[in-house]
Amino acid sequence: MTSTDSAQNASSAAPAKAPAKDPWDLPDVSGLVVGVLGGTGPQGKGLAYRLAKAGQKVIIGSRAADRALAAAEELGHGVEGADNAETARRSDIVIVAVPWEGHGKTLESLREELAGKLVVDCVNPLGFDKKGAYALLPDSRVAAAFHHLSAVLLQDPEIDEIDTDVMVLGEERADVEIVQALAGRIPGMRGVFAGRLRNAHQVESLVANLISVNRRYKAHAGLRVTDV
């Protein structure tokens, strides 16, 4: 049994350092263009809708540009549509909301367009082979977030607030904070730092538990991190 606070206790015994930066002092991301790959699926579309409604410039990406255009028109709020490659090129932040099946392939085919971009993966942004984990996008800045959102709630225009936190994982604090700030643009939602990418796997897998919760309680469950 591992206490969640044991590590903290250890670090508080360490020598005093400069005062820590306020973890809620997040950057202004309102001017950034957000692309959503797989933005014609229910969760990608829901996320695009929420971000655009909050005033963010959003481009929906799809393998077929015409499907992306149709979804964008349906959403309104200035959302544009394009194929995945153009979406990646034109965006500052690229949210990967493609189905799990084609996920690795889609990312690898867009490696060039995604170079230098901040890529936010809703599943796990690592590949796994016999040697362990490897980066699917070595030339991109990668974070993991938006893992288990209810597409039903995201897409429902009657619902004003999404009552959940989003766990944000990544290696570079500046990038993580951009993603946290982006999550915070959606009313009710907070982006909470929850570790490095190697800890993204269990956050992704937790979707199975939330599906069990939803079945038992006839709910659209989210997760709120307490005491932060």
Added chain:
Amino acid sequence: MTSTDSAQNASSAAPAKAPAKDPWDLPDVSGLVVGVLGGTGPQGKGLAYRLAKAGQKVIIGSRAADRALAAAEELGHGVEGADNAETARRSDIVIVAVPWEGHGKTLESLREELAGKLVVDCVNPLGFDKKGAYALLPDSRVAAAFHHLSAVLLQDPEIDEIDTDVMVLGEERADVEIVQALAGRIPGMRGVFAGRLRNAHQVESLVANLISVNRRYKAHAGLRVTDV
């Protein structure tokens, strides 16, 4: 990307069944004896303290009976201490809060005493070998719960409410509901059903994320399941 509500949508399209049982209609567990194996460690002790303070009869178990007795005396609230075997024998519900290292061995050495008991594991109650998962306690009723609680908060007598939900996993609804009701005895806490035992692994692993949260935010983070 997997939507958490897809499964629910599928089931709501299925033919209508008898009205579901109210998932919050939980049994009265106030008369049950709760044993805490590893009850001299910080989390076990904290959990024993909270349950006893809520009026539950609690026995602390340890490999060494004298250490258990000392911890019990320190806690008060009618807590008793005994060696692990006696604790298991005398309890209706046995919470396993032993360190991860000796976990499997401890359980297997108590297989006889734990037969027929409701065993609640704070780590994963399954063993894993080349063939996959197997039950460590085939003769017990097994649930998984109390995975990531802050020992600091549990043990602090100044804190009246523990602001977190506890995910409860198990195969038998009646057993899961007993554990949910037990968690609900602690003010602020709810026991929420979160799937079968095969989904306990990621709940256990999430401790790594909460440690990251605690470091960044200098917090004792918990998790609240929203919309339930």
